[in-house]
Amino acid sequence: MGEYSVLIGGKAGEGINTAGLSIAALFSRLGYRTYMYFDYPSLIRGGHNFAIIRASARAIGAHRTPVDVLLAFDQNSIDNHRERIHSGTTVIYDASQVVEAEGYGLPLDTILNEEKAPRITGNSAMLGALARVAGIGREVLEDVLRESVPAKHLDANLRVAGRGYDGADRVFSVEPLGGPALPVLTGNEVTGLGLVHGGLESYVAYPMTPTSNVLHFLANHAEGLAIKVLHPENEISVILMALGLAYAGEKAAVGTSGGGFCLMTEGLSLAGMAEIPVTIVMGQRPGPSTGLPTYTSQADLHFVLNAGQGEFPRLVVAPGDLDETYAWSATALMLSWKYQVPSIVLTDKTLAEGAFSFDIDAVAPHPDQEPVLWDGTGEYRRYARTGGGVSPLAFPGREGAVVKANSYVHDEAGFTTEAVDETIRLREKMLEKGESLSRELAGYPVVRSYGERNAGATIVCWGSEKWACIEAAEKLGARVVQPLVLAPFPTRAFKEAMIGAGRVACVENNATGQLARLLRQHGFEPGRSVLKYDGRPFAVDELEARLAEVFS
Numbered sequence: 001m002g003e004y005s006v007l008i009g010g011k012a013g014e015g016i017n018t019a020g021l022s023i024a025a026l027f028s029r030l031g032y033r034t035y036m037y038f039d040y041p042s043l044i045r046g047g048h049n050f051a052i053i054r055a056s057a058r059a060i061g062a063h064r065t066p067v068d069v070l071l072a073f074d075q076n077s078i079d080n081h082r083e084r085i086h087s088g089t090t091v092i093y094d095a096s097q098v099v100e101a102e103g104y105g106l107p108l109d110t111i112l113n114e115e116k117a118p119r120i121t122g123n124s125a126m127l128g129a130l131a132r133v134a135g136i137g138r139e140v141l142e143d144v145l146r147e148s149v150p151a152k153h154l155d156a157n158l159r160v161a162g163r164g165y166d167g168a169d170r171v172f173s174v175e176p177l178g179g180p181a182l183p184v185l186t187g188n189e190v191t192g193l194g195l196v197h198g199g200l201e202s203y204v205a206y207p208m209t210p211t212s213n214v215l216h217f218l219a220n221h222a223e224g225l226a227i228k229v230l231h232p233e234n235e236i237s238v239i240l241m242a243l244g245l246a247y248a249g250e251k252a253a254v255g256t257s258g259g260g261f262c263l264m265t266e267g268l269s270l271a272g273m274a275e276i277p278v279t280i281v282m283g284q285r286p287g288p289s290t291g292l293p294t295y296t297s298q299a300d301l302h303f304v305l306n307a308g309q310g311e312f313p314r315l316v317v318a319p320g321d322l323d324e325t326y327a328w329s330a331t332a333l334m335l336s337w338k339y340q341v342p343s344i345v346l347t348d349k350t351l352a353e354g355a356f357s358f359d360i361d362a363v364a365p366h367p368d369q370e371p372v373l374w375d376g377t378g379e380y381r382r383y384a385r386t387g388g389g390v391s392p393l394a395f396p397g398r399e400g401a402v403v404k405a406n407s408y409v410h411d412e413a414g415f416t417t418e419a420v421d422e423t424i425r426l427r428e429k430m431l432e433k434g435e436s437l438s439r440e441l442a443g444y445p446v447v448r449s450y451g452e453r454n455a456g457a458t459i460v461c462w463g464s465e466k467w468a469c470i471e472a473a474e475k476l477g478a479r480v481v482q483p484l485v486l487a488p489f490p491t492r493a494f495k496e497a498m499i500g501a502g503r504v505a506c507v508e509n510n511a512t513g514q515l516a517r518l519l520r521q522h523g524f525e526p527g528r529s530v531l532k533y534d535g536r537p538f539a540v541d542e543l544e545a546r547l548a549e550v551f552s
Contacts, residue, residue: 002057004032004174005067006130007084009050009077012043016073018148019123020051021355024184025144026127026136027055028357031177034184035467036355037063037537042209042293048076057177061321061356061467065539068172069133071126072098073108090171092129094122104129104168111163117156124149124157128164135173138165185358187351188213190322191281192221194329195253197365198279199337202228202252204242206235209293210349211255211283235260239267239278246276247405249395253279253333258287258300265307268342272312272430274405275383275391277336277343277371281329284348286535295535296349298463298509301518304344305487311427313434315343316487320466322358324484325351327366331444334369339390339437346486348509350464350537366444376400381412385425389433438488446490447497451479456502457551460526462486462515465507468538472547483515491522498524505530505550509537 006023010016017038024034032055041047052063067084070077072093078085078101085091091103098105106129108122115121124145131141141161149157192214195203205215219229232238235256242252256264261282271278284300286292304316317332319325329345336343374380374392380401384391391412394401404414409426411417450470457478461469466482473480481497483490498504504527506516511533516526530546532538538546 004055004069004134005064006053006069006071007050007067007077007081008053008071008073008126009048009081010073011045012040012047012049013045014049014073015120015123016040016049016051019126020053021184022123022127022144022148023051023053023130024055024355025148026131026141027053027174028184029140029144029181030136030174031179031181032056032174033059033182033357034355035060035063035357036184037350038353038355039536040294048080050077050081055174059357060471061354061464062471062537062540064541066541069130071130072101073122073126075099090133092126092133092168104133106164106167111160115156115159115163117160121153121157121160124161125164125167128161129168132165132168133171135170138162141165180359182357182359184355185322186213186353186355187322187325187347188353189217190325190358191329191345191347191352192218194326195279195281195333196225196227197326198330198333199251200227200253200333201250202230202242202245203255204230204232204238204245204252205255206232206238206260208235208255208257208260209283210285210296210352211257211281211347213353214255214281235263236267239264239280242278243267243271243274243276246278247396247403249393251277251333251337253281255281255283257283257285258303259290261300261304261307269308269310269312270407271342272308272310272314273407275340275430276405277340279329279333279336279343279345281345281347283352284346286533292535294349296464296509296537297533297535298348298465299511299514299533301346301486301510301514304346305518312430313339313341313437314487315339315341315437315485316346317343317485318346318463319351319484320461320463320482321351322356323363326360326363328484331366331369335437335440337371338369339433340371340393341433341437346463348464350509354464364445374398374401382414383410383412383426383429385412385429388436389429389431390436434488441485441488441490442492444485446483446485447493448482448484449479449497450482453479454500454502455479458498458501458504458527459507459547460504460515460519461507465509465538468540468543469507471540472544475544476547476551478547478551486518489518489522494522494524503527503551505547507538507543507547509533
């Protein structure tokens with residue numbers, strides 16, 4: 001076996017996410033690339049939580065339906081996943097809770113009582129049993145626990161893990177690959193790191209799934225990253241505080257999801273008119289309204305493209321994996337400041353909360369960009385009309401500069417006006433700025449392609465469906481085309497990527513084919529839509545079957 005899939009399931013509050021990350025670390029230690037999908041209801045306690053951890057010798061970013069090992073803390077973890085169990089699946093279960101199962105039963109209640117260990121350490125018993133079943137040495141197991149468990153709880157976890165290890169037998173052997181043990185990070189964590197790379201000085205957010213952990217991650221590391229992290233009382237305050245920081249000269253970003261972004265739209269329009277740079281991390285989840293708050297979707301594309309009243313340029317990027325997330329989060333912030341436009345990093349729950357092996361040395365960084373600053377000569381005019389539409393920046397307190405910010409139509413100095421000629425000039429200045437941004441983006445990897453150009457079949461996708469599409473395309477002999485920048489849309493680059501496309505399928509996590517609609521608006525025929533809108537991403541084998549119908 002060169003690839004392994006493990007499912008761990010239980011109730012909310014039992015540490016399934018943390019246990020899943022430990023399983024990913026176990027495989028990573030042996031040189032495997034890992035991906036973890038985490039599924040949980042909107043409950044603090046109870047319900048059914050599970051994580052699927054997939055490990056492979058190659059880079060991956062999606063899960064498959066069948067699993068090789070199922071770790072069950074309760075009966076639901078078996079009953080809800082019977083379609084994943086096959087003849088080669090090994091089941092390890094808590095014999096204290098599960099009444100109907102075949103495999104290795106660990107009497108967790110007895111183990112924890114005898115070891116005088118807290119309930120949460122039962123995860124370590126499961127991890128130990130998994131290591132034994134997979135032929136992974138005890139020393140590797142213990143090293144992973146030493147890295148992930150706080151020192152004051154380490155001894156109890158090591159004892160319980162040893163009991164789990166002794167309670168199972170070897171079923172197969174995971175052979176070490178000899179590659180580096182890459183860290184396993186979530187999309188939210190890498191988004192935060194990318195923003196910092198781009199020059200972030202302040203992050204402002206109100207917690208909202210699935211981007212809450214950007215806030216938590218940056219807050220936990222604020223001192224080491226030399227940034228400020230602020231948590232206002234609501235999303236309206238978030239966007240206005242970020243605009244105030246930017247007006248004062250501080251690079252700021254915010255995070256939210258669809259419901260919070262609704263409240264930010266007037267602030268977004270203010271950023272457009274006042275030409276104040278701000279970067280918004282927008283993690284999609286199913287709506288309308290609260291929808292499925294802990295699940296995934298790609299249904300906010302046109303909302304983001306058209307949010308706010310009136311017409312103003314914006315940058316919208318949709319990364320599909322950690323490498324792209326790191327590079328484009330940084331670039332979104334830098335270009336926002338260079339062109340004084342709002343930028344939006346459009347993610348979703350699958351990418352934001354999914355965990356992936358991350359090799360930062362493999363990231364191809366985009367060029368650094370700096371804002372255009374006033375040189376101090378002459379009278380400062382905040383909205384001076386220059387070639388390209390970008391006015392030099394000065395900040396309050398700068399000697400010789402009166403820095404105005406105006407949400408009304410305004411002249412070059414920033415004074416309100418309703419004059420016809422000034423209104424036209426301001427509108428043309430803003431459009432010119434958007435055109436300058438579009439020209440610069442032509443030098444970036446705004447569209448990516450995978451597979452042979454003349455394959456005869458092409459899968460178009462965006463965002464987190466990237467890796468499921470790449471794997472499905474390999475099996476079907478197709479090609480993948482993935483636009484990363486969605487506004488301003490890279491028409492020329494996309495046209496070049498689609499040369500020789502043949503039959504086309506457009507894969508999305510929404511019910512109406514939003515990328516397909518955008519492609520039609522720009523003169524492209526998106527082919528047949530392959531849609532999934534139940535709040536879950538495509539499994540690779542599920543997508544293979546759907547696409548086989550399209551291309552047959």
